[in-house]
Amino acid sequence: MEFSHSAIEKKWQKKWQEDKVNNTTNNKEQKAYVLDMFPYPSGAGLHVGHVKGYTATDVYARYKRMQGFDVLHPIGWDAFGLPAEQYALKTGNDPRDFTLKNIDTFRQQLQRLGFSYDFDKEINTANPNFYKITQQIFQEFYKLGLAELRDVEVNWCPDLGTVLANDEVITVDGKMVSERGNCPVVKKKMRQWVLKITKYADQLLAGLEDLDWPQSVKDLQKNWIGKSEGFIIDFSITSPEKETINLPVFTTRADTIFGATYLVLAPEHPLVKQLTTPSQKKFVEDYQVVTKQKSDLERKDESKEKTGVFLGSYAVNPFTNEKIPVWIADYVLNDYGTGIIMAVPAHDPRDWDFATKFDLPKRFVIETKDESKAFVGEGKHINSDFLNGLNRQESLKVIGDKIEKQKIGKPQVNYKLRDWLFSRQRFYGEPFPIFYTNDGKIGLVDLTDLPVNLPDVSYIKPSNDGQSPLANVNDWVNTQYNGQTVKRETNTMPNSAGSSWYFLAYLLTNKPNELIDLKSDEAKERFKKWLPIDLYIGGQEHAVGHLLYARFWTHVLYDLGLVSVKEPFQRLYNQGMILGPDGRKMSKSWGNVINPDDVIRSHGADTLRLYEMFMGPLDASLPWSYDGLDAALKWLDRGYRFVKNQTFKDSNNGNLDYVYNDVVQKITTMVEDLKLNTAISQLMILLNAFYKEEPGTIYRPYVEGFVKMLSPFAPHLASEMWTLLGHEDHVVLAPWPKADLTKIQRKTTAIAIQINGKLRGTIEVPLNTEANQLLKLAKEQPNVAKFLTNQTIVKEIVIPNKIINFVVKG
Ligand code: ANZ
Numbered sequence: 001m002e003f004s005h006s007a008i009e010k011k012w013q014k015k016w017q018e019d020k021v022n023n024t025t026n027n028k029e030q031k032a033y034v035l036d037m038f039p040y041p042s043g044a045g046l047h048v049g050h051v052k053g054y055t056a057t058d059v060y061a062r063y064k065r066m067q068g069f070d071v072l073h074p075i076g077w078d079a080f081g082l083p084a085e086q087y088a089l090k091t092g093n094d095p096r097d098f099t100l101k102n103i104d105t106f107r108q109q110l111q112r113l114g115f116s117y118d119f120d121k122e123i124n125t126a127n128p129n130f131y132k133i134t135q136q137i138f139q140e141f142y143k144l145g146l147a148e149l150r151d152v153e154v155n156w157c158p159d160l161g162t163v164l165a166n167d168e169v170i171t172v173d174g175k176m177v178s179e180r181g182n183c184p185v186v187k188k189k190m191r192q193w194v195l196k197i198t199k200y201a202d203q204l205l206a207g208l209e210d211l212d213w214p215q216s217v218k219d220l221q222k223n224w225i226g227k228s229e230g231f232i233i234d235f236s237i238t239s240p241e242k243e244t245i246n247l248p249v250f251t252t253r254a255d256t257i258f259g260a261t262y263l264v265l266a267p268e269h270p271l272v273k274q275l276t277t278p279s280q281k282k283f284v285e286d287y288q289v290v291t292k293q294k295s296d297l298e299r300k301d302e303s304k305e306k307t308g309v310f311l312g313s314y315a316v317n318p319f320t321n322e323k324i325p326v327w328i329a330d331y332v333l334n335d336y337g338t339g340i341i342m343a344v345p346a347h348d349p350r351d352w353d354f355a356t357k358f359d360l361p362k363r364f365v366i367e368t369k370d371e372s373k374a375f376v377g378e379g380k381h382i383n384s385d386f387l388n389g390l391n392r393q394e395s396l397k398v399i400g401d402k403i404e405k406q407k408i409g410k411p412q413v414n415y416k417l418r419d420w421l422f423s424r425q426r427f428y429g430e431p432f433p434i435f436y437t438n439d440g441k442i443g444l445v446d447l448t449d450l451p452v453n454l455p456d457v458s459y460i461k462p463s464n465d466g467q468s469p470l471a472n473v474n475d476w477v478n479t480q481y482n483g484q485t486v487k488r489e490t491n492t493m494p495n496s497a498g499s500s501w502y503f504l505a506y507l508l509t510n511k512p513n514e515l516i517d518l519k520s521d522e523a524k525e526r527f528k529k530w531l532p533i534d535l536y537i538g539g540q541e542h543a544v545g546h547l548l549y550a551r552f553w554t555h556v557l558y559d560l561g562l563v564s565v566k567e568p569f570q571r572l573y574n575q576g577m578i579l580g581p582d583g584r585k586m587s588k589s590w591g592n593v594i595n596p597d598d599v600i601r602s603h604g605a606d607t608l609r610l611y612e613m614f615m616g617p618l619d620a621s622l623p624w625s626y627d628g629l630d631a632a633l634k635w636l637d638r639g640y641r642f643v644k645n646q647t648f649k650d651s652n653n654g655n656l657d658y659v660y661n662d663v664v665q666k667i668t669t670m671v672e673d674l675k676l677n678t679a680i681s682q683l684m685i686l687l688n689a690f691y692k693e694e695p696g697t698i699y700r701p702y703v704e705g706f707v708k709m710l711s712p713f714a715p716h717l718a719s720e721m722w723t724l725l726g727h728e729d730h731v732v733l734a735p736w737p738k739a740d741l742t743k744i745q746r747k748t749t750a751i752a753i754q755i756n757g758k759l760r761g762t763i764e765v766p767l768n769t770e771a772n773q774l775l776k777l778a779k780e781q782p783n784v785a786k787f788l789t790n791q792t793i794v795k796e797i798v799i800p801n802k803i804i805n806f807v808v809k810g
Helices: 005-019 048-066 080-093 095-112 130-144 197-208 215-225 255-257 278-292 297-300 349-358 394-405 495-500 503-508 523-532 547-558 596-603 605-614 626-645 657-672 676-692 700-710 715-724 771-782 782-788
Strands: 031-036 070-074 147-157 161-165 169-170 175-178 185-195 226-237 242-252 262-266 309-316 321-329 340-343 410-412 434-437 442-445 478-481 484-488 510-511 535-539 572-574 748-755 758-766 793-797 805-810
Touching: 005 095, 005 596, 005 715, 031 048, 031 169, 031 748, 048 161, 048 535, 048 657, 080 095, 095 130, 095 596, 130 147, 130 442, 130 495, 130 503, 130 547, 169 297, 169 394, 169 503, 197 215, 197 547, 215 547, 226 255, 226 394, 226 605, 242 255, 242 262, 242 410, 255 394, 278 309, 278 321, 297 503, 309 478, 309 676, 340 349, 410 510, 410 596, 495 503, 495 547, 503 510, 503 523, 596 626, 605 626, 605 676, 605 758, 626 700, 626 715, 657 676, 657 700, 676 700, 700 715, 700 782, 748 782, 758 771, 771 793, 771 805, 782 805
Parallel strands: 031 070, 031 535, 262 321, 535 572, 748 805
Antiparallel strands: 147 161, 147 185, 169 175, 226 242, 226 309, 226 410, 262 340, 309 321, 434 442, 434 484, 478 484, 748 758, 793 805
16 A cells, blocks of 8 residues: 555544544535434444444535535444443443443544544533533423423333333334343333323424425334324223113224124223123133233234134124124223224235124125135225215225214224334433422422532432332432422433434534523524534434434424424434444444444544445445455555656646546546445546556646545545645535536537427437527438428428428328
8 A cells, every 4th residue: 555544544633633624514505414323432443334424414515614604524323222220220331421431433534534523512411511402402492391291101111120112112022122122021011201292293204294204204104103094982881780881983884884784992001991791701800911011012912823702702894783792802092092992804814804703794895806814905885875986085984974973983093103202211211300399299390490409419329119210319419499398300301302302402612511501592503504414314213212212302402482493303214233244233242343443443533434445335234345445445555656646737638528528527426316326337437547657747626626526535645635636625625526518518419300290310410509400400311301392391390309290281
């Protein structure tokens, strides 16, 4: 190699820092807010997977800077979290010290990669200045009635000693376990804070519409919110004690009611007890116990064999007046709709499987040729009295009107989305900025007394009864406030609290972790200038949790008049994973983890960056290859040698006009579209073209353009090459090259010649040839002339640069 990457990289990193080239500017007409999903500073340090997304945003931020935009490209730390707390528990360390140490390591790693972050805007969600505002925002939610205490059935994880949100729980071998750590999870009722995200369900759905996001992520959010429009219909029943009980069902297919042949309640539904006949009691209770151990995910799994128990009672179908049996089954969830369904086995696959297993009647009410399975398609209604002959839309309208007129139900909109469980039984999180008075009332800690800090204790073990570790810190919990004896909330906020607004926090900083007042005019102005985020890159795993919560908070802050947009992330991109050389996901247990520090040492940061961007499309998951890495280094060396060993001319011999301008134009659109691997291919094409020329003859501005376009990918080496070309300024701040389009425009065009609409020939002519000239040339074509002989031309239609049409009569 002709260059020493470590010397060059150190030199330029120092210079950039001294000259503050990465600082956010605020004096241009256009802005670009380019954001990474900030890392959780784990003890393992930065991963080559982080490097992929972070390099892509860095390339984009650098490109926008060179295009003359004010660029905000910040980084910070998602610092609260369970792993730090668990590590602290294991080792007896304070999670706060441990996290700060990890952050230092991460920061150094990012700097060694040459990322152009404005480190003056660094934030840390676990810094009191930061979580002071997290607490302030929580108080705003509370004042709006969007935060409340509720008794909820939660996912309780005894080993971790905490409650987990639904998206933190997964099912492994039919058992609920925590996503982090694989610890068993059970359902338990607890009094918890919830944020009422369901109030924003419709807005969060509507907001998706105009976002430049991958369709898959939009779909995931749509499905998670899960809006469905249907009806509640009342079925009545006479209980074993001869009382009349109303059983409301939720259905999106009221039109199929003539095919409803039985009812099913969720096993935990409160009416189950009343509807159970004595002979069925034992079976019902046993089944309820088994159900308790199943996760919602497992219950929703349509491939699982159906189970259930007959309650012994019969309800009346309000349209057929038939008596139909009432069952319980775990495929009916208690917290969706009314927790009761009318089963239509002929048209719902779940009901079909259930009816088949328990030999319950099936009645087709929509015409189908194949009655061997549930028919879910469209068709004419049959066996349905006044609905016969109608299609789905028509019959939904007719039955809907009847249901409302006869007062046996009403239209109903349901959402799958649940309110956001916001309490965690952890030490290492934001304390709630509230207190409880002796008479059980809730009070808000004054803004001037925020933040409410964590106590300075080292004993942070959770108690086994579901209480937070903070409950053990007596003199912190029981305290005086404004002359009253009060109790603090001992739960803390979830990790996703800080990440729901951190992208706003960057706009409040001038110095690391110093934030201006959220409600100041200055803050408002900055929000107005910089929002929304123009590009947000991160992993697909955040498709629902983080991205939905952050959207929710921004919508609320917008409604409070604090921020200028409802939707924080205008453009979202999910980078693919970097797999191990063995094609498996990198993991300690496979022993296939690549450490970026090692690669920087052996090949240099520029090579690592270039290699990761060149591997393939940014959104693809591809295996690591050392051959690819070597090739990237070799190519950089080839570029460096070219600049170093040749002299360049200030006069243009024209040879490279086409290729240079073509490459400039292509790279520009490719970087804009994040097609970074093909952008690098274009750089390679240009370098090859340079090498084909007689040494010493190449036009200097073209070489300069090459170095400029290389600089977002390999900023250190490009900077070095820039000085070799005699420049003293920073290439990373130089203006991005513009293509001279006249050099790549086509000079001729093909014109189609038609006679009575039939193609009779084409002519190649200079662009913008005049109509008269075109007609003359066309008529000279032998084949055209042939078809025009003995014909009268009625009309000549000329569309310049495209087509000529003769209308003729014989
Ligand atoms: C009768 C029917 C006939 C249904 C048919 C579907 C097809 P979405 O779109 O997800 O909202 N359902 C209602 N509440 C339920 C619960 N708590 N647990 C499980 N399933 C429930 O689905 C609504 C449909 O899911 C409802 O419409 C109901 O079944 C079922 F041919 O009613 B349907």
